[in-house]
Amino acid sequence: xxxxxxxxxFRQQAIQFITDPQWIIPSLIxxxxxxxxxxxxxxxxxxxxxxxxxxxxxxxxxxxxxxxxSSFTIAYxxxxxxxxxxxxxxxxxxxxxxxxxxxxxxxxxxNAILIFIVAELIFGTGLSLMNxxxxxxxxxxxxxxxxxxxxxxxxxxxxxxxxxxxxSIFEYPIYVLSGALVPITMLPTSLQYISYILPPAWGIDAMxxxxxxxxxxxxxxxxxxxxxxxxxxxxxxxxASFLVMSKVERRILSDGSxxxx
Amino acid sequence: MDDSxxxxxxxxxxxxxxxxxxxxxxxxxxxxxxxxxxxxxxYGILGPNGAGKTTTIKMLSTLLIPTSGKATIxxxxxxxxxxxxxxxxxxxxVSGGERGLYYRLSGRQNLEFFADLYNIPKKKQKKLIDDxxxxxxxxxAADIKTENYSRGMKQRIHIAHALINDPEILYLDEPTxxxxxxxxxxxxxxxRKLSDGGKTIILTTHYMFEAEELxxxxxxxxxxxxxxxxxxxxxKNSISNSSSxxxxxEREPVFAIESIRTQMNADSKVTKLLNGxxxxxxxxxxxxxxxxxxxxxxxQYNIKNIGVEEITLEDAYLALVGDGEE
Ligand SMILES: Nc1ncnc2c1ncn2[C@@H]1O[C@H](COP(=O)(O)OP(=O)(O)OP(=O)(O)O)[C@@H](O)[C@H]1O
Ligand SMILES: [Mg+2]
Numbered sequence: 001x002x003x004x005x006x007x008x009x010f011r012q013q014a015i016q017f018i019t020d021p022q023w024i025i026p027s028l029i030x031x032x033x034x035x036x037x038x039x040x041x042x043x044x045x046x047x048x049x050x051x052x053x054x055x056x057x058x059x060x061x062x063x064x065x066x067x068x069x070s071s072f073t074i075a076y077x078x079x080x081x082x083x084x085x086x087x088x089x090x091x092x093x094x095x096x097x098x099x100x101x102x103x104x105x106x107x108x109x110x111n112a113i114l115i116f117i118v119a120e121l122i123f124g125t126g127l128s129l130m131n132x133x134x135x136x137x138x139x140x141x142x143x144x145x146x147x148x149x150x151x152x153x154x155x156x157x158x159x160x161x162x163x164x165x166x167x168s169i170f171e172y173p174i175y176v177l178s179g180a181l182v183p184i185t186m187l188p189t190s191l192q193y194i195s196y197i198l199p200p201a202w203g204i205d206a207m208x209x210x211x212x213x214x215x216x217x218x219x220x221x222x223x224x225x226x227x228x229x230x231x232x233x234x235x236x237x238x239x240a241s242f243l244v245m246s247k248v249e250r251r252i253l254s255d256g257s258x259x260x261x
Numbered sequence: 262m263d264d265s266x267x268x269x270x271x272x273x274x275x276x277x278x279x280x281x282x283x284x285x286x287x288x289x290x291x292x293x294x295x296x297x298x299x300x301x302x303x304y305g306i307l308g309p310n311g312a313g314k315t316t317t318i319k320m321l322s323t324l325l326i327p328t329s330g331k332a333t334i335x336x337x338x339x340x341x342x343x344x345x346x347x348x349x350x351x352x353x354x355v356s357g358g359e360r361g362l363y364y365r366l367s368g369r370q371n372l373e374f375f376a377d378l379y380n381i382p383k384k385k386q387k388k389l390i391d392d393x394x395x396x397x398x399x400x401x402a403a404d405i406k407t408e409n410y411s412r413g414m415k416q417r418i419h420i421a422h423a424l425i426n427d428p429e430i431l432y433l434d435e436p437t438x439x440x441x442x443x444x445x446x447x448x449x450x451x452x453r454k455l456s457d458g459g460k461t462i463i464l465t466t467h468y469m470f471e472a473e474e475l476x477x478x479x480x481x482x483x484x485x486x487x488x489x490x491x492x493x494x495x496x497k498n499s500i501s502n503s504s505s506x507x508x509x510x511e512r513e514p515v516f517a518i519e520s521i522r523t524q525m526n527a528d529s530k531v532t533k534l535l536n537g538x539x540x541x542x543x544x545x546x547x548x549x550x551x552x553x554x555x556x557x558x559x560x561q562y563n564i565k566n567i568g569v570e571e572i573t574l575e576d577a578y579l580a581l582v583g584d585g586e587e
Binding site: 002004005007008011012015016019020080081082084085086087088089090091096250253254256258 | 377
């Protein structure tokens with residue numbers, strides 16, 4: 001892995017983001033509006049449900065950035081004619097994408113923080129976080145786990161110009177299955193099993209654990225188990241995306257799809 | 262010749278594409294081509310649209326895996342996955358055109374991004390990029406976003422980008438397409454300069470004069486096959502091994518015609534012009550096209566003009582490509 005390429009991906013994504021205002025809408029404004037609508041719906045309710053709403057918005061913001069923005073960058077490269085020069089360099093596409101994902105995760109984090117602050121200040125949600133430091137730590141972990149899932153889905157963009165088809169298919173199911181919208185326990189049992197293999201589900205569980213006093217965690221495990229599972233699952237997702245990406249990189253050279261867009 | 266004198270050795274290289282959309286399942290884009298490129302040469306690939314030029318360049322630059330056949334680049338087999346990264350460090354490609362740049366980034370930022378992808382240390386980048394910008398004469402525009410660049414500036418930044426890893430082989434796919442004559446000329450002299458600096462250059466073009474001006478050797482492709490190969494003279498000769506001489510004289514060259522017939526076994530055609538002069542045309546084998554010899558033979562008739570009526574590269578190209586297409 002080339003650290004310089006990761007940094008290059010990060011920097012290029014940052015400049016691209018800052019100089020191109022169109023990104024602000026999907027990555028900052030939409031999740032924010034979503035949270036406001038949720039809060040409006042739940043305006044008479046207090047306690048964990050409000051937390052669920054704010055959490056939902058925050059996670060959506062992070063997810064939108066880690067999945068949508070990161071994977072779309074490759075579609076952009078294909079359209080823009082920069083995919084081929086990138087491929088032509090000795091660097092792995094994985095490294096560049098990782099750098100870009102890190103930038104997008106950073107924007108996702110800003111987004112989540114913004115949502116929590118506004119929810120608190122304007123709506124006075126009175127989110128009394130039981131353990132604010134722990135909560136922030138879990139937020140970062142969740143973000144990391146979302147990025148790992150995003151990386152795997154991004155490989156589809158490298159593979160085909162139909163990538164957005166895949167990311168659209170996966171974006172909302174994963175959002176729901178992770179327990180960001182409604183608690184996982186409210187999902188049908190068969191779907192809950194899928195949740196357990198998604199690292200963000202454990203992250204969100206851990207976030208709730210540190211926010212709500214006496215929270216009964218998913219599967220009744222301790223928060224340390226949550227953390228361990230997040231780390232293991234995220235590492236697995238990252239490894240899988242590394243392997244799939246290497247295969248895909250070779251594959252597009254043989255099927256000749258690198259230059260079509 | 263030693264193997265190491267060759268930058269590129271291509272043997273029976275073939276690439277097919279499966280096109281599920283239209284009726285025929287397989288399209289043969291490149292069909293069993295073979296050629297060699299010596300180190301330091303400028304090698305041309307000519308041919309009409311769809312001939313397979315770009316497909317060939319992609320295979321030789323590791324961006325497309327051949328369906329069959331062999332290509333050895335700098336002694337390394339391109340089809341071997343192990344060689345891909347090594348090769349990418351030692352070659353580069355200019356695909357050019359309007360695309361291929363991050364428009365929101367300046368020329369310098371674009372170059373920095375690619376310098377990072379070639380793992381060039383930050384310390385070295387500054388000087389390298391300044392030098393490249395100077396080489397392509399973009400120093401003043403370095404910090405302007407590339408979305409504001411003209412077509413010519415974009416092409417020049419593409420070339421700077423392709424030089425970032427100081428490649429031993431540089432592939433240029435239609436480097437002057439869509440550029441005005443003046444900028445095209447600048448790009449050609451830049452290509453010449455790079456070649457003088459020792460780089461091996463593979464160039465595709467639709468312009469005969471460009472190939473004639475730059476290329477030491479070339480292939481002409483049509484329908485995925487090679488229909489002509491060699492230096493400019495070889496290509497011209499491949500359609501005809503003769504050249505024709507045209508002499509304008511004040512008086513009718515009776516004896517000259519006779520001596521050409523007896524010495525070269527060539528028939529002449531003489532026409533009288535309205536101004537009273539005579540035009541004599543005859544075709545001789547290419548090895549006898551030494552004009553001084555004919556100046557001697559025609560001297561006594563007072564020569565007004567003498568020259569070889571050249572078969573142009575374009576004549577040869579059109580004839581070869583026409584044959585290839587059937
Ligand atoms: N990725 C691809 N998938 C399917 N067919 C392709 C692909 N790339 C090229 N072809 C086909 O292969 C043939 C050769 O194309 P190529 O681009 O190599 O031609 P070219 O000589 O570069 O032409 P031009 O002068 O127009 O650039 C064409 O018929 C083209 O349609
Ligand atoms: Mg082409």
